[in-house]
Amino acid sequence: MKLHRRDIVKAGLGFGAGLTFAGRHSLKAQTVDVAPTRFDDGTVRSLAQNLASKSYHAPQKDLPDSLAHMTFDQFSSVQFNNEKTLWGQDHLAFDVQFFPRGYLYKQNVDVFEVINGSAHPVTCTPDTFSSRDASLNISTEAGFSGLRIRYALNQPGVMEECAVFLGASYFRAVAKGQTYGLSARGFAKDTGTPTGEEFPVFRAFWLEKPAAGSQSLVLHALMDSPSLTGAFRFTIRPGETTLFDVQSSFFPRADISAGGIAPLTGMYYFDANDRVHVNDWRPAAHDSEALQIWTGASQNIYRPLTNPTDLQLSSFSDAGPYGYGLMQRKRSFHDYEDLALHYEKRPSLWVEPVGNWGKGSVNLVEIPTPSEVNDNIVSFWRPQTPMKAGQTYNFTYRMYWGWDTPWPTHQARIHDTRAGAVTDHPDKVQFVLDFDGEPFHTVSDPAAYHLIAQTSAGSIEGITIMPNPEINGMRAFFQLDPGGAKLCELQVQLANAQGPVSETWLYRWTP
Missing domain, CATH: 2.70.98.10 (Beta-galactosidase; Chain A, domain 5)
Structure with a gap:
């Protein structure tokens, strides 16, 4: 796929x-x-x-040959007639425009407008679409392949x-x-x-x-x-x-x-x-x-x-x-x-x-x-x-x-995941995890934290935790020694004396 x-x-x-x-x-x-x-x-x-x-x-x-065999550039040249915008003259919060059939997009989609419990077909007429490429004969009614919904998302009065x-x-x-x-x-x-x-x-x-x-x-x-x-x-x-x-x-x-x-x-x-x-x-x-x-x-x-x-x-x-x-x-x-x-x-x-x-x-x-x-x-x-x-x-x-999940969290979160080679040990992998979030607003001493780390194969070693002042958080280092394994499922959490304080980081490593 x-x-x-x-x-x-x-x-x-x-x-x-x-x-x-x-x-x-x-x-x-x-x-x-x-x-x-x-x-x-x-x-x-x-x-x-x-x-x-x-x-x-x-x-x-079924499509006319000129539409069925369009190139991508020809398809891109097809323009929707703004006068055909659904609800375009009704001064509503939304309006709707449509995409034509053609190029790779040959199947027709039926569209209906529902008003007061009645469904009315939205039809594609010869002037719904036009093209700068006269060879397309786009005035032939192509039908719809999909739709775009518009709304004044970023500027009042500007439909996007x-x-x-x-x-x-x-x-x-x-x-x-x-x-x-x-x-x-x-x-x-x-x-x-x-x-x-x-x-x-x-x-x-x-x-x-x-x-x-x-x-x-x-x-x-x-x-x-x-x-x-x-x-x-x-x-x-x-x-x-x-x-x-x-x-x-x-x-x-x-x-x-x-x-x-x-x-x-x-x-x-x-x-x-x-x-x-x-x-x-x-x-x-x-x-x-x-x-x-x-x-x-x-x-x-x-x-x-x-x-x-x-x-x-x-x-x-x-x-x-x-x-x-x-x-x-x-x-x-x-x-x-x-x-x-x-x-x-x-x-x-x-x-x-x-x-x-x-x-x-x-x-x-x-x-x-x-x-x-x-x-x-x-x-x-x-x-x-x-x-x-x-x-x-x-x-x-x-x-x-x-921009993010819809719910707040008191847990530390993964800010970054990095991985690379270990100098002089090409069989090992160096991981670097940055954590940020609420726990570090009150406790910023790295000695207060430790890493709960495990792997399904091989071993984890060389764990180090230090402050990361650039994000007001913590940075954790550790190395994975796969021990010849071709797949390692890793699981890591940052914790303090009372238990885990971060979300659970999962990672599938393969060579």
């Missing part, structure tokens, strides 16, 4: 779908007069449940893109002052398995027209794939932290043993802990630097990401987790030195379950990548009990797109 990031950054991921609903014909791009239908919070759920009882039919990808739903079941968002980074999606199936991954798609969207003055937007989505269907209700609130309240229901067509709820997808290329085979002038390049988990037993886990030589799968068993997320803690330009990509402005994304999700695991997939153009990190919740065909599964959660 490799998603090409340069295409994402420049044009998004457009894998929409055409769809036939009971009682009407598929909405083609040429459809301009379709009667409104009744709509309520149960409509998409009923559609998904009904669709799951039928055999899967792949969405159509704050969220995008585009490509398979992918979506992404930003908070105030941020730029796009990692993505989320509706469902993950067989991620990282030898059978190959299945990518469900959003086949249709319903946008509820917000009331005047409302600072939230409700969007519904219908998901489909050979293995399952799904119904989603997103309540979106942009701001200093952008919130998505998600209600999801899944209806498997087949038994699913390797499913993933609330999946997050991002990129990790390198950082100070992992520069193997990387020859780059920058200090780091990644959307996210760690997986963070707040377990049901109230343990805070911090697992730095790696760009492995081989595919790595990690599973963190839990019961009733408080949350998990792919986090970006480094927030200085000098952490990356990239004037174009500004990784320091990429969102962290935290998932907070609503209600008890029961037993399962937070899973992490790390895929080798030779560059930063591929999304190679996936994390999701996998229920312990496989999903059965013909059953219904409901998951509700809140997503926080922002």
